[in-house]
Amino acid sequence: MSDTAQLTGLCDRFRGFYPVVIDVETAGFNARTDALLEIAAVTLKMDEQGWLSIDERHHFHVEPFEGAVLQPEALAFNGIDPHNPLRGAVSEYDALHAIFKAVRKGMKDSGCNRAIMVAHNATFDHSFMMAAAARASLKRNPFHPFVTFDTAALSGLALGQTVLAKACIAAGIPFDSAQAHSALYDTEQTALLFCEIVNRWKRLGGWPLAPLAEPEA
Secondary structure (H helix, E strand, O other), X not given: OOHHHHHHOHHHHOOOEEEEEEEEEEOOOOXXXXXXXXXXEEEEEEOOXXXXXXXXXXXXXXXXXXXXXXXXXXXXXXXXXXXXXXXXXXXXXXXXXXXXXXXXXXXXXXXXXXXXXXXXXXXXXXXXXXXXXXXXXXXXXXXXXXXXXXXXXXXXXXXXXXXXHHHHHHOOOOOOHHXXXXXXXXXXXHHHHHHHHHHHHHHOOOOOOOOOOOOOO
């Protein structure tokens, strides 16, 4: 890897991974049985100096799949009425097909070979997206089947906080609790947080990597 690539290449920064920030809103905690109700994706870009920032946004309200469980406690928490026609909800297939298509284009444009989900407590979002992709029989899923970048863990290391709102505030990013639990808002804030952590590491001298010292004879 050249010094120039380390500075400016999105694909080289994350060993060929194309980071995509994802947040989902659901009707429960079980990805196999409970409905996916909303999903948002934010792609990222890197400028010529190697600074990471937000690129594109994709957002969909999603129709519960046939037979999906709608947990009342979850609906009360996120405030979503799955049956409200004003949501403009689409099928799991349509939502994920559009997101995957945009992600594959971004991968190609950036020279990356695999997408990686960036999410806060990423196991939850990853499990719901993968379950929905399987139900929709989407064969060209660009995301790694199990590797993620979890901003809860990264925030704990970089900022001493693991809750999204508190981590954003610690990073100097405004957070409006009234807009929380909207997939698009949470995705945008998570994207800003991830970019800040990556860029802060660069500002502190952690990237590009310093040459390893030669061992003494």
